[in-house]
Amino acid sequence: MKRLPSRTVLSFLLSAGFAATLMSSAMAGTIAPCSGVGLLRPPAAAVLESVPPNPAGCGLGRRFPVEAGVTLWRCRVDVQDAPDSIMSKYAWSHALLVMREGQPIQSYRDTLADGRFDAWHVLRVDLDADGAEEQVVALWNGQETEWRINSWTIHVFSNTWQPLGWYGEVHDWGPSSIVSAIPGRAGCDIALTSYEDEGTGSVVLEAGFVRLEGGRLAEASDRPRARRPLGAELQHERAAHFGQDENRAEGDITAWLGKSIRSRPN
Numbered sequence: 001m002k003r004l005p006s007r008t009v010l011s012f013l014l015s016a017g018f019a020a021t022l023m024s025s026a027m028a029g030t031i032a033p034c035s036g037v038g039l040l041r042p043p044a045a046a047v048l049e050s051v052p053p054n055p056a057g058c059g060l061g062r063r064f065p066v067e068a069g070v071t072l073w074r075c076r077v078d079v080q081d082a083p084d085s086i087m088s089k090y091a092w093s094h095a096l097l098v099m100r101e102g103q104p105i106q107s108y109r110d111t112l113a114d115g116r117f118d119a120w121h122v123l124r125v126d127l128d129a130d131g132a133e134e135q136v137v138a139l140w141n142g143q144e145t146e147w148r149i150n151s152w153t154i155h156v157f158s159n160t161w162q163p164l165g166w167y168g169e170v171h172d173w174g175p176s177s178i179v180s181a182i183p184g185r186a187g188c189d190i191a192l193t194s195y196e197d198e199g200t201g202s203v204v205l206e207a208g209f210v211r212l213e214g215g216r217l218a219e220a221s222d223r224p225r226a227r228r229p230l231g232a233e234l235q236h237e238r239a240a241h242f243g244q245d246e247n248r249a250e251g252d253i254t255a256w257l258g259k260s261i262r263s264r265p266n
Contacts (some may be wrong), residue, residue: 032258033178034125035190037123062074066122070099096108111140112139112142121137122138151171154190167190167192171194172250177191191225204227
């Protein structure tokens with residue numbers, strides 16, 4: 001099966017290997033938004049700001065204070081200003097920085113289209129229902145032109161900003177991509193979505209799910225993937241959603257996959 005765009009990002013997460021009964025598939029196939037999710041957006045700013053000294057070699061960027069003492073930066077890398085940086089070897093164009101009290105504690109490669117330093121957000125959610133909220137940082141990377149599919153990178157951190165994992169090329173991500181766990185299990189799951197070309201002229205929107213268990217992110221093997229054909233109805237829903245704002249890049253996965261779902265085992 002071939003995906004749109006062509007690169008594969010979920011194969012290592014959503015491997016085959018277990019079967020689900022029809023009854024459990026029906027229960028686990030339900031998709032609903034998770035309650036208690038906090039949404040933070042970066043403050044509006046007319047111009048980019050100077051970034052404090054950092055290992056990525058960033059000069060200018062967008063500052064995003066998320067809690068006392070912790071600031072995120074989405075910034076442009078100036079490799080010539082940091083010849084000894086590890087980033088110069090790999091030609092990073094942009095970076096995501098996590099800073100505590102002005103000192104960088106995490107650095108990640110980033111890509112950014114159309115100068116959209118505003119197209120990102122943070123979701124605070126207790127994924128494993130242990131009383132501590134994780135931090136989900138979502139970065140918009142660009143849009144595929146033929147199908148107008150938005151591509152995102154998702155970083156997941158603990159409540160103390162320790163990295164738990166990241167996922168690239170997630171399609172049409174939005175705040176509703178944080179979904180309730182299946183009945184009988186507390187917490188929330190993360191829906192990782194892609195558009196797949198089935199090779200028969202049909203395209204489907206497909207979601208696989210990850211959960212936090214024992215401090216580690218892993219495939220939510222107790223729920224099947226959710227799939228919906230990219231037919232006229234879904235195309236209309238997408239067009240209406242994104243047509244509300246020409247700058248909108250966030251999808252609404254719960255709305256799009258919450259009905260007319262075809263589910264299959266992982």
